[in-house]
Amino acid sequence: MRNRRKLVFGLVAAVLISLALGFIYQEISPEVAEEDKLPSFVLAEEPGRVIGRVELSGLASVDFPTAASIYRAEKLDLTFTQADAVGWAKNFGSLSSSGEVDTPLGKIYVFAKKGEELTVTGNPRALRYTRESAGGTGTISDSTTAIQKAKEFLAAKKLPDPSSFLPTVKYLSAIGERTAETTAAEAAFVEVNFSWSVGGYDLLGESPSDMAIRVILDRDTRVVYLNYQFPDYSFSTGQEVPLLSFSQASDALGREAQIVLVRPVGDIGKWSISDSSNLSSFSPEAARLVYVMQPGGELLYPVYLFEGPGRALGNDVWSAAYVLAVSPQYIKEE
Structure with a gap:
């Protein structure tokens, strides 16, 4: 009789604990109404995947925000x-x-x-300018000089001032179909990118190279490539959604990373062009939060951008990967 009573008490306690844990879980992860969920994040071009190893030892921890606003883009009639x-x-x-x-x-x-x-x-509205160049004979510009020369070129062509945009600089050994990254000491070209900013974060497109303004200069500081996309959108803030933590985003790299940029590094004589952008290994060195606007879409999605070296088709490459930053319960199942 006493054992039966203990058994009953034990079962009741287990049920109460289970109910309490369920209640706590619902408080932590509340059910999201279907009308509050976002459409799936889908890129127009099929992204690559990491089909091998992801090495995180070189990736410093980043203090990502716990939530971010979803922005809506409205195309202006220009x-x-x-x-x-x-x-x-x-x-x-x-x-x-x-x-x-x-x-x-x-x-x-x-x-x-x-x-x-x-x-x-x-x-x-967009401008695209190209000029033939074998790279020039001068000395490649440092990042500060390259940014200044790019701004001077834009001003000379009477293009809107990009001073409010956020610039980044990369060094290239070749441009065109075989664009390849390298060190400043070995570069023939320097690339300056200016991105729009929304909510304090860079706004990118299908890949990190889809910037508002992209300028490439040769060793003689001549602009040999310009892609200028005019800001033909207005942006309004919408609902706020919780974001994945740094550890959750890092864990998702092997399963959910969308490889959106693969550039060979160094000597490209051995690089073979392929439609595949899958990586056999990926060792991200930096991560940051950005917004991504899908082509033809109305929403700006918060996305974690991971960048670093990798391997593809037996070659050393510099790669970039998108990981959707929005918690899964806020995405519609399609």
Whole structure:
């Protein structure tokens, strides 16, 4: 009888503890209403994956925020006309019109002269300028000089001042289809990127190279590449959502990382072009919180950007990976 009473008391205690734990869990992880959930975070281009080892020993811990706002982007009704395009071409020197290209969104106007080309996209508004260069014969600029030279070039072409944008600098041994990163001592080109900022964080696109402004200079500080995307959006803040912690985001690298940038490092003579951006290993050295705007989407998603060396197709590469920062219970299952 006494043993039966102990058994009953034990079962009742177990049930009460289970109910208490369930209540605590619900308080910590409340159920999210379906209308409050966000659509899945999907990139237009199929990202790569880490199919091998992720090494975190070189990644310093980062104090990420516990929550962030979801921003909504609204496309502004702004378009470059043919007259606008001609005006921009004059700012770039004696470039002659070489045709127009019709797209579903509007026209792309093309101007050129020997060794140089400028394209003006009507909608969304953008400029793209290229100039032939073998790298030059001078000394590659340090980061401070490169940023200043990039700003001077933009000012000379009467483009909006990017001083409020956040610049980053990378050194390249080659550009174009075989763009490769290297050290300043071995570089033929220096790349300066300016990104928009939303809520105090960089706003990126499909990859970290999808910046608002991208400028590449050769050793003689001549601009050989410019991609300038105009800020044709307004942003409004929406709901606030909890974010993954640093340890949770790091743990997700092997399972959920979306590899969005793979650049060969050093000698690219051995680099073979491939449609695959999968990594056999990844050793991130830096992590930061950014916002990512999907092409054609209305929402800006908080995303953790991990950057560092890796291996792909037997080559050393510099890679970047996106990990969605939003807690899973706030994402719709599709």
